[in-house]
Amino acid sequence: MPPGVTASAPDRGALLADRLEPPLTPGNPGVLGMWTFLAGDAMIFGAGFAAYGALRINNLNWPAPADYLGIAAPAVMTFILICSSFTMVEALDAVRRGMQPKFRMFMALTVLVGLVFLGMQAFEWNRLTAEKGMSLQRDLFDATFFILTGFQACQVFAGVVFNSVLLVRGSMGRIPPAKAGLVEIAGLYWHFVAILWIMIFTFVYLI
């Protein structure tokens, strides 16, 4: 601003917003914040997978996971979580274009699929506990299985809650295209949760 010229209140707000915008994600600082959180979460799970691998390589009595746990239900869970990633990104696209009914439909589908995933996970745990006698205290195989899948299920639950709140707000008409950044941030978290399950399905069930 040239000296002697004072900006009006809206201009001062715009100048301040420009200085506060992160250069990596201009227009939506929350995206950089979510990526930072996901990087930390990825390191936690990466360390978990590394520990799982180290314990498994060293253990000659490790059962074949696919035969012991069964892969039919986890395969279905993998597919539906991938589909929920699709519905989530379609919901984001819809809200950006101002297509509110389409946004609500795809967001509702995402929440529904998340609930189905959690239900299937609970069913699987119940089946493994009842049929195989698996528990956290029994041995390393059981403990690592429940810790990895349980931690991922907690993240799915948090994602379902996040998406449900956005669905309710969208139903009340409080997520216009200008606030699509909120859906974008929720989408980043949901896609990361799907990536986590793909890794768990590969390392814990298939390999």
Add this chain to the structure above:
Amino acid sequence: MTTQAAISDHDADRSRPNYVAVLIYLAILTAIALGVHATGIPQVAKTGLLIALAWAEAVLIAMYFMHLAMEKEALAVFAMIPVVLVTFLCLMMLPDVTARTWTKSEHQIGAPNPAEAEENPVPPPAPVQPPQH
């Protein structure tokens, strides 16, 4: 709708990834992973293939669903930091893990099994004769 709005919508359509195609690719990769698991190929090859397929799915989701391909390159570098760190962690653990596997499976270095020592006692080493000048 004005001409500018129509042009901006057209540009938005062109820059929008084909999410249905990405979903189909992901489904195909998952099916291939299940097929690889069901085959009788050696375990090392199977492990490598399955890890590669999982990473391919993760990259597809990150690039097109998380829009990393449309963001600045520096953000992709930022997102790769945990991958690099975890890879470093796994590499640093390899000497310890492989040494234990080797020790456990074939060569017993260290204290012998006490039960075996009673059955097959090791004779004491012969005394060393001092050199005679």
